Amino acid sequence: MKVQVYPPPFANLTALDENGGLDLEPGARLFSVYRRLKIPLVLQPLIVCNVNYQRVKLNTQLKEGDVISFILPLTGG
Amino acid sequence: MKGYCGKILMVDLTSSAFDEIAIPDDIYEHFLSGVGLGAYILYKYLPKGTDPLSPDNVLGFVSGLLTGTGSFMTGRWLAVCKSPLTGGFGDANCGGTFSPAIKQCGYDAIFFKGKAAKPVFLFIDNKGPRLIDALSLWGQDTVETEASIRSIVTSKKRLAIATIGPAGEHQSLIAGISNDGGRMAARSGVGAVMGSKNLKAVVLGGSKLIRTQDPDEIKEISQAYAKKVKSSNLPAITTGAILPILGKSMVATDKAIPIDGMMSTAIMKKWGTGFGNTMGMTMGDAPVKNWKGSIADFPYRKYHHMNPDLIQKHETQKYHCYSCIIGCGGVCDIKGVSKGRFSHTHKPEYETVAAFGSLLLNKDRDAIFLINELLNRGGMDSISAGNTIAFAMECYEKGWLSDEATGGLDLSWGNTAAIVTLVEQMIAAEGFGAVLQNGVKKASEILGLASAPLAMHAGGQEPGMHDPRLDPILGIHFSCDPTPGRHTIGAGSYYNYMRLWESVSWAPKVKLGEDKTEEYEANSNVGLKSMANACIKQVLDGSGGCFFAMLSGFNHFKLFDYLNAATGWNKTPNEYMTIGLRMQTLRQCFNVREGINPRDFKINKRLSGQPPLTEGPLKGKSFKMDEMMGIHYQFMGWDQKTGIPTRAALENLGFCDLEMEDISHG
Numbered sequence: 001m002k003v004q005v006y007p008p009p010f011a012n013l014t015a016l017d018e019n020g021g022l023d024l025e026p027g028a029r030l031f032s033v034y035r036r037l038k039i040p041l042v043l044q045p046l047i048v049c050n051v052n053y054q055r056v057k058l059n060t061q062l063k064e065g066d067v068i069s070f071i072l073p074l075t076g077g
Numbered sequence: 078m079k080g081y082c083g084k085i086l087m088v089d090l091t092s093s094a095f096d097e098i099a100i101p102d103d104i105y106e107h108f109l110s111g112v113g114l115g116a117y118i119l120y121k122y123l124p125k126g127t128d129p130l131s132p133d134n135v136l137g138f139v140s141g142l143l144t145g146t147g148s149f150m151t152g153r154w155l156a157v158c159k160s161p162l163t164g165g166f167g168d169a170n171c172g173g174t175f176s177p178a179i180k181q182c183g184y185d186a187i188f189f190k191g192k193a194a195k196p197v198f199l200f201i202d203n204k205g206p207r208l209i210d211a212l213s214l215w216g217q218d219t220v221e222t223e224a225s226i227r228s229i230v231t232s233k234k235r236l237a238i239a240t241i242g243p244a245g246e247h248q249s250l251i252a253g254i255s256n257d258g259g260r261m262a263a264r265s266g267v268g269a270v271m272g273s274k275n276l277k278a279v280v281l282g283g284s285k286l287i288r289t290q291d292p293d294e295i296k297e298i299s300q301a302y303a304k305k306v307k308s309s310n311l312p313a314i315t316t317g318a319i320l321p322i323l324g325k326s327m328v329a330t331d332k333a334i335p336i337d338g339m340m341s342t343a344i345m346k347k348w349g350t351g352f353g354n355t356m357g358m359t360m361g362d363a364p365v366k367n368w369k370g371s372i373a374d375f376p377y378r379k380y381h382h383m384n385p386d387l388i389q390k391h392e393t394q395k396y397h398c399y400s401c402i403i404g405c406g407g408v409c410d411i412k413g414v415s416k417g418r419f420s421h422t423h424k425p426e427y428e429t430v431a432a433f434g435s436l437l438l439n440k441d442r443d444a445i446f447l448i449n450e451l452l453n454r455g456g457m458d459s460i461s462a463g464n465t466i467a468f469a470m471e472c473y474e475k476g477w478l479s480d481e482a483t484g485g486l487d488l489s490w491g492n493t494a495a496i497v498t499l500v501e502q503m504i505a506a507e508g509f510g511a512v513l514q515n516g517v518k519k520a521s522e523i524l525g526l527a528s529a530p531l532a533m534h535a536g537g538q539e540p541g542m543h544d545p546r547l548d549p550i551l552g553i554h555f556s557c558d559p560t561p562g563r564h565t566i567g568a569g570s571y572y573n574y575m576r577l578w579e580s581v582s583w584a585p586k587v588k589l590g591e592d593k594t595e596e597y598e599a600n601s602n603v604g605l606k607s608m609a610n611a612c613i614k615q616v617l618d619g620s621g622g623c624f625f626a627m628l629s630g631f632n633h634f635k636l637f638d639y640l641n642a643a644t645g646w647n648k649t650p651n652e653y654m655t656i657g658l659r660m661q662t663l664r665q666c667f668n669v670r671e672g673i674n675p676r677d678f679k680i681n682k683r684l685s686g687q688p689p690l691t692e693g694p695l696k697g698k699s700f701k702m703d704e705m706m707g708i709h710y711q712f713m714g715w716d717q718k719t720g721i722p723t724r725a726a727l728e729n730l731g732f733c734d735l736e737m738e739d740i741s742h743g
Contacts, residue, residue: 009327009330010326013334016589020589046314046319048309048310048312048340055310067337069339
C-alpha cells in the first residue's frame with residue numbers, strides 16, 4: 001500500500017518517490033514510517049507527526065492513502 | 078450581489094461631501110475586491126502625475142471580498158494610495174477587526190480625496206457617514222487616539238478605529254496606519270498620505286449584514302479547515318531551543334522536500350511569527366548588520382535573547398484577528414521594561430525583532446519591546462525604520478557620519494540607548510531622526526551619493542526581514558512587485574507550502590529531491606513559480622485572506638471554493654489565477670502611467686549576493702537579479718526588458734475599457 005509522507009528535513013528521503021509517496025506492507029504501523037525514513041524513535045516525543053491531521057500513537061495501523069505529516073516551520077510574518 | 082456590498086463611499090475632504098458609488102458586478106469579477114478594487118479605483122479616479130502628498134491623492138480603506146462571509150482567515154484590510162515612498166502603487170495590509178467593520182457599514186471600501194481644512198475623523202454607523210473635528214486628537218499617539226475617540230463617540234457596538242500617530246501627522250514617508258491598539262498597516266507610507274489629508278482616523282460602527290450565495294457550503298469548508306488547524310499542536314514539552322536546530326536542518330540539503338503547510342500552523346499557534354528569529358539565524362533568513370553580516374556577527378550568545386520562549390514569558394493574553402483560527406497574536410506585559418513607561422504591547426512580530434535585533438546587532442530584548450510599542454504608538458513601519466537605522470549605523474562605522482551630524486548619538490552597532498533615542502526622534506521628526514524619518518532612500522540622498530550603496534531598498538521601500546540570498550524568488554518579488562520591497566508576495570519556500578499545482582493546471586509541481594539551486598537561475602520553472610506567487614497573492618489580497626492561511630496550503634485553505642460559495646461564480650482555480658494576473662497587471666499599469674521605470678525597483682545588489690557573503694549559511698550565494706526580473710516579466714506577459722505590460726497581454730486580460738493610451742507599450 002502507498003501512503004503520502006511530508007518528511008522532516010533530516011529524514012532519509014531515498015525511500016520516498018518524487019511525490020512523497022511511500023510503499024509499505026499492508027497493515028504497516030506508523031513506526032514503520034519512522035524506520036523507513038531512518039528517524040530515531042528516541043526523537044519521537046520531540047517530533048510532531050500527524051496522520052490525516054490527527055495526533056496518533058506510534059503503533060497506529062496505517063491504510064492506503066493515509067497522509068503522514070511531519071512538522072516543518074514556515075518563514076514570513 | 079453576493080459576498081460583496083457592490084458600492085464604495087468616496088469622501089471629499091475638501092468639500093466634506095459624501096458620494097456613494099455603485100460598482101458594477103463585472104468589476105468584482107475582473108478585479109475581486111481588496112487590492113484589486115483599490116487598484117481599479119486609483120487607476121480611475123487618481124489624476125495622472127499626482128503628487129502623493131497633495132490633496133489629489135486618493136486614499137482607500139478596502140476590505141476583502143470574503144471578509145464577513147463566514148469564511149475563516151479572511152479578515153484582512155488594506156490601505157491603498159499612490160505611495161509617497163515609491164511614487165507608484167502603494168498598499169499596506171493589516172488584520173485586527175477593521176476589515177469586517179468596513180463592510181458592516183455597507184461598503185466594500187471607503188476612499189478619500191481632497192484635504193480637510195483642519196484635522197477631522199470620519200465616523201460611520203447605520204445612520205451614515207459624518208466628519209467630526211479631530212483638532213483635539215492631533216498630536217496624540219495611536220493608542221491614545223483610540224481611547225479618546227471611544228470617549229467622544231458613543232456606540233452600542235464596539236467601534237473599529239484606524240488612526241495615524243505623530244509619524245503620519247508629520248508625513249513621515251514610512252508612517253503607517255494603526256488599528257486595534259497598535260496593529261499596523263505599515264508599508265508604502267500610507268500614514269503620510271492620511272496625515273497629508275488632515276485625516277486623523279476612520280471610525281466604524283455599522284452593523285449591516287453581508288450576504289453570500291451558499292452559506293452552508295462556506296460553513297462546511299470552514300469546519301473542515303478548522304478541524305485540521307485545531308489538531309495541529311506542538312507537544313507541550315517543545316521549547317524554543319529546537320528552533321535553531323530546525324533552521325540548520327532546513328538548509329542542510331539543497332534538495333526540495335514536500336511540505337505540508339498545515340503542520341506549520343502548530344508553530345504559529347505556539348509562538349506567533351517570533352519563532353523565526355532564532356531559526357532565521359541558523360538558516361540565514363534573518364538579515365544581520367545591514368544585510369552584510371552573518372551569524373558570525375550575531376552568534377548564539379547574542380541571538381538566543383530572541384528565543385520566542387523568552388518573549389512568551391511576557392505574554393498575558395493570546396488573541397485572534399477577525400475570523401482567524403490560528404491566533405498568532407498576543408499581548409505582552411512590559412511594565413518591567415524601561416521603568417514601566419508602558420504597561421503592555423502587542424507581541425513583537427518577527428519583522429520587528431529582526432529589524433531591531435540582528436539587523437542592528439542589538440541583543441537587548443527589553444529594548445525591542447519598548448521600540449515595538451514606540452513604533453506602534455507613533456505609527457511608523459518597523460521594517461523601514463530598522464533598515465534606515467542600520468544604514469545610519471553602517472555610515473557611522475565608515476566614518477561618514479560624525480557625532481556632530483548625529484546630534485551626539487553614538488551609532489555604533491548594537492548601541493541600544495542610541496537606537497531607542499533615534500526611534501523617538503524619527504517619530505517626532507526631531508534631531509538626527511528628522512534626517513531618517515523618510516526612510517533609507519531619502520536619508521541617503523541627504524547624506525550624499527556615496528552612501529547609496531549602503532541604502533537597502535527597492536524603489537524607495539526597505540525590504541522585509543527575509544534574505545533573497547536564501548530564497549532568490551523572494552528577491553524577484555522584492556524587485557518586481559508594483560509595491561516593491563515586501564516579503565509577503567512570493568518566495569520559493571512559499572510556493573512549496575502553497576501546493577498550488579494541485580488545483581492550478583499550469584503551476585509546476587515541486588518534486589521530492591528537486592535541486593533547489595536551480596532557483597538561483599533565471600529559468601522557466603522560476604518564471605512560472607514567481608508568476609504563480611504574484612497571481613495568487615493578488616487573489617488572496619482581493620479576498621482579505623491571511624498570508625499565514627496561504628502558507629498553510631491551498632489544499633487546506635480552500636480559497637477558490639470559498640470564493641465560489643460566497644459569490645456563486647463557479648470559476649475554476651485557473652480562472653481565479655487569471656484574475657490575479659489582471660490585478661497585478663493593473664497595478665503595474667498604474668506605475669507605468671505614473672512614470673515609474675519598473676527596472677528602477679531592483680533591490681540593492683547586496684541582497685542578491687553582489688558581492689557574496691564570506692561567512693555563515695549564505696556564504697558564496699548569489700544570483701543575477703536583472704535576469705531574474707526579466708524571466709518574471711516574461712511570464713507575466715510584460716516586456717522582458719522594460720517590465721511594461723505588452724499590448725497583447727493587456728488585450729488578453731480585457732483591459733479595453735481602461736485608459737490604456739496612458740501606457741507606453743513595450
